[in-house]
Amino acid sequence: MSAVPFPPQTPDADFDLHLPDEAATARLAADLALVLGRGDVVALSGDLGAGKTHFARAFIRALSGDPELEVPSPTYTLAQIYETVPKVTHFDLYRLGDEEELDELGFDEAAETGLVLVEWPERAPATLRAATLRLELTDASGGGRRARLTATVDAARRIARTLGARAFLREAGFPDALRLPFQGDASARRYETVAAEGAPPLILMDSPALVLGPPVRDGLPYARIAHTAETVLPFVAIAEALEAAGLGAPTILHADLDSGFVLMPDLGRETVLDAEGRPIPERYEAAMAALAHFHARPPRRDLPTREGPVHSVPPFDRGALSIEVSLLLDWYWPHRRGAPASEAERAQFDAAWGALFDRLEEAEPALVLRDLQWPNLIWRPGETGHRRVAFLDFQDAMIGPSAYDVASLAQDARVDMSADLERRLADHYMSLRETDGTGFRRAAFEEAYAIMAAQRATKILGIFVRLLRRDGKPQYLRHIPRIQSYLQRSLAHPVLSDLAGLYRAWALLDDEPITRPQDL
Structure with missing residues (x-):
């Protein structure tokens, strides 16, 4: 027929x-x-x-x-x-x-x-x-x-x-390769495992050009203000920069920067968690040591690639910092309180955060990888030195306070990090930095750490509710109690006293006592 x-x-x-x-x-x-x-x-x-x-x-x-x-x-x-x-x-x-x-x-x-x-x-x-x-x-x-x-x-x-x-x-030389789905993340990126005869296991990243949303501030969409990666060029450039610095990262085997495809080795499935899903302190410490090594060198703003194009790393500027924390007002606030924030409340929120962002002007700068949490860390026991931990998912990297990545790792958004473990990891990083000859200042870093940890937790509370309301992904809500706990810890630092007072007055967090790790 x-x-x-x-x-x-x-x-x-x-x-x-x-x-x-x-x-x-x-x-x-x-x-x-x-x-x-x-x-x-x-x-x-x-x-x-x-x-x-x-x-x-x-x-x-x-x-x-x-x-x-x-x-x-x-x-x-x-x-x-x-x-x-x-x-x-x-x-x-x-x-x-x-x-x-x-x-x-x-x-x-x-x-x-x-x-x-x-x-x-x-x-x-x-x-x-x-x-x-x-x-x-x-x-x-x-x-x-x-x-x-x-x-x-x-x-x-x-x-x-x-x-x-x-x-x-x-084009990469694997026309008959077997492709299978691999776990993704909360973004539009897709990942596949690729098996080809005579080749080691590979990973294909499919990352189409970012679709920009409507203008939200000053005629610009959120992604432009937050400096979200719009193509795969940042991923390729930063992967090569991490490798050159002696850190573990995917080797770029083949890339199509225009179409958004990247082929790299499969680095394995071993993570920094044990079989029960608990953090392994020694592996987190190895990641902290790699960060300390990386942060000891001044960040480069222009990163060339073997493909030819140069990626200009954006700054983690006031616009990006403020648009991120505003996610709490836009999404988490109405979810928790049942009504939007008033203009007066928004003004108070912006003033409190603005004063904190002023204090970050003197913070030590670094290439901030931005999303350090256990799914983006691969443990490779066969490697040595700083390459034992491989970093993933860094395409949104910016030049900003080095404390951000340390806080991101020590307050892992997806796994319970006790106050003692957080203190141990941050102290390990700071001890290494104090001996690297860069003039590292512990007290200044601790202040920046508290601000950036609170900034990240505030943003994540908004993101997790947005994933529910906008994207239909309720599974992220289970992480909210953990993020609230991290935020409670950070708000105990004296530099955050005004912000802590606002959050308490607005009942944004569960009624838990604030206990600050002694050395943070």
Whole structure:
């Protein structure tokens, strides 16, 4: 049976591919499985023997992570469900008697609650209308198959990224590599593991150019004020700078700065936590020692890359500092208090923080990596010196107070760090700095530490609520009690007395006694 004509689509929603053999068809299916998800309906068209079932099997196996998974053709049962993530329902409508049978088969529910693959969608035009991707397989002149993909705008954007990643791997010398999903973060970046014959395990970072939001202050979007990385250039430049300084960081094997793809070695899965998820003090101390070594040298504002372009590291200036703490008023305040902050309350908040930012003018500057917490630290026992800890996720680095990264590490946002351990880690860093010949001043650092720790905790409270309200990610709320506890500790420093008074008056934190680590 011939496929029905495709409806007119915008040019960027169409893809034409040549698949020389069945392995290429399976690779396409696996690549699409990486970016299609719940709510997607894939309509597979083509004559008998065109490869629809082969594609469907490869897709389901890729999604399950089991290359040997039994995937029978649902020719007689018409539908087969697989408890993958997301759930997949595979329909074969070749023997469908009437389109109304779709209701009995549960098509609508399957499309709402999971991902749907439909062979012979022409038997039920409603499936074509519901399709987010229509894939037609035909014989190609000269051998192999031709795959024509027509997608909705959103699906086309995702498909373009996965096809771009495959082209990038081909350019890097790994055209047939196996790609599997890897854990991501709270950003738009995606990560994949890449396995290629004769190569060590690799990681592919897919980081499209940042989409800037609406103006929020002085005609600028939040990302511009906060100096959020907009391309992969900062990641590449800072990774190379860390390596050059003797620290552990991913080696950039291949990068496409324009498209936003980076290939690097897989540094492993061993972290700075033990099997019960508790911090291992000696590993955190090793990370602190690496920071102390890095901070002993003056930061460079312009970082060249082997690719050629130079990254100019932005400053952690007053604009960035203040827009970050304002997240507490924008998101956490109404979440906790049930109403927005008044203009008078905002003015008090800004005045308190402004006085603290004034005090940071004299703080020791460093290249601040910005997101030091356990998921971004890899422990490598086979390495020596400062390379035993590898740092990740530093593309938003800025030049600012060195104390920020020390506070970020000692008050790890995702794991419980006791006051004693926090004090031990910060003291380890300061002891190393006092002997490095740079004129390090402990008292000045302790003050900057308290301010930056409070700034970071204030920001994170807002971010975690934003992830719930804006992005539908409630899992971050479980970290809020920990962040409140860290903030309580920091507010005990005398330099933060005015801010502590405001936070108490506004009941922004749980009613817990403030206990300050003795040396901080």
